[in-house]
Amino acid sequence: MVNASGPPGFLVHHDGDVVAVAVRDLEPGVVEGGYLRKPDSVSIEVNHPVPLGHKLALVDIAEGADxxxxxxRVGRATANIGKGDYVHVHNARSARWQNSVA
Incomplete structure (x- = not known):
C-alpha cells in the first residue's frame, strides 16, 4: 500500500512495466509510488526532475531495449537509462513512429 504520508508520486500501470508515470511533478530524491491494479508500493530514487505525466525508469534499461x-512495448531506449532516470525523447523513441527496419 502507498505510504499514508501522502499521495503516490508515480503510478505503475502493469506488473512488469519498466517505466512508471509521474502523477505530480517529481524532484530528485526518494519517491513512493503505487501500482494501478495491486496494493503494493514501490520506492524509487529519482535522479532528475520528472514533470507530471512523464515517465521514469523503474529499472536499468539498456540502449536498444524495449x-x-x-x-x-511503447518505445525503444536510444541510450542507456538508469533506474530512477527521466525517460523522454533524449533517451527513448516512441514505438509508434518506428518501422520494422529501425
Missing part, C-alpha cells in the same frame, strides 16, 4: 508500459 520500453514497456501498460504491459506493452
Amino acid at each position: 520500453v514497456t508500459e501498460y504491459g506493452q
